[in-house]
Amino acid sequence: MTKHRIAFINGSLRKDSFHGRLGLAITAAATDRLAITALQIDDLPLYNQDVDGDAAPPSYRRFRKALQASDGVLFGSPEYNRSMSGAMKNAIDVGSRPYGQSSFARKPAAVFSGSPGMTGGFGSNHALRQSCVFVDMPVMPQPEAYWGLLNDDKLAADGSVNDEMLAKFVAGFAKAFADWIDLIVAGRASLALDPTQQG
Numbered sequence: 001m002t003k004h005r006i007a008f009i010n011g012s013l014r015k016d017s018f019h020g021r022l023g024l025a026i027t028a029a030a031t032d033r034l035a036i037t038a039l040q041i042d043d044l045p046l047y048n049q050d051v052d053g054d055a056a057p058p059s060y061r062r063f064r065k066a067l068q069a070s071d072g073v074l075f076g077s078p079e080y081n082r083s084m085s086g087a088m089k090n091a092i093d094v095g096s097r098p099y100g101q102s103s104f105a106r107k108p109a110a111v112f113s114g115s116p117g118m119t120g121g122f123g124s125n126h127a128l129r130q131s132c133v134f135v136d137m138p139v140m141p142q143p144e145a146y147w148g149l150l151n152d153d154k155l156a157a158d159g160s161v162n163d164e165m166l167a168k169f170v171a172g173f174a175k176a177f178a179d180w181i182d183l184i185v186a187g188r189a190s191l192a193l194d195p196t197q198q199g
């Protein structure tokens, strides 16, 4: 069976990011069905309409091309002050432009968030979902993933999960995401929708 290609966007730029680790854990759990590749976002200059189109920086072109080549997007969204990180918002802005040429339009997606705190990044998760609506991405509704109380004991740097409940949840999330990608990709093909068409 052909594996769907998934672009992983981590809104954290930090080397030891829990979202990076969770991305690895989901990648391992879904490996039979999804080929998940992390996209670089730390070299995307802050979005400025004056330097787009023909003047777009090479990093914008690389990022957009990688999105266009993907069948779907996995977002790991750290919570910064009850919203998504600036790096994540910038990546959304860059990928959504130039106007009418969004690289996100109609790509199926899933969002997970986590935090060492109690609330598991709920605010960032939903701020990101709001932007996904506007850029016309069908985002997996369930299971929602707000992974709270994260620490190094539960989640190692290599993405291995040492907590039974979290491991079960990650596996369930990965399976549901692969099912969601199958559903949307097949539905889009049966409707003969142009995946690049702006909604």
Ligand SMILES: Cc1cc2nc3c(=O)[nH]c(=O)nc-3n(C[C@H](O)[C@H](O)[C@H](O)COP(=O)(O)O)c2cc1C
Pocket (backbone or CB within 6 Å): 012, 013, 014, 016, 017, 018, 019, 020, 078, 079, 080, 081, 082, 083, 114, 115, 116, 117, 118, 119, 120, 121
């Ligand atoms: C600028 C900033 C704001 C933060 N705001 C929140 C917040 O609103 N809620 C929360 O649960 N954690 C907050 N945190 C803590 C992050 O959840 C924590 O650093 C987490 O590990 C970030 O994800 P990462 O491990 O993938 O980098 C904040 C951290 C930073 C640096």
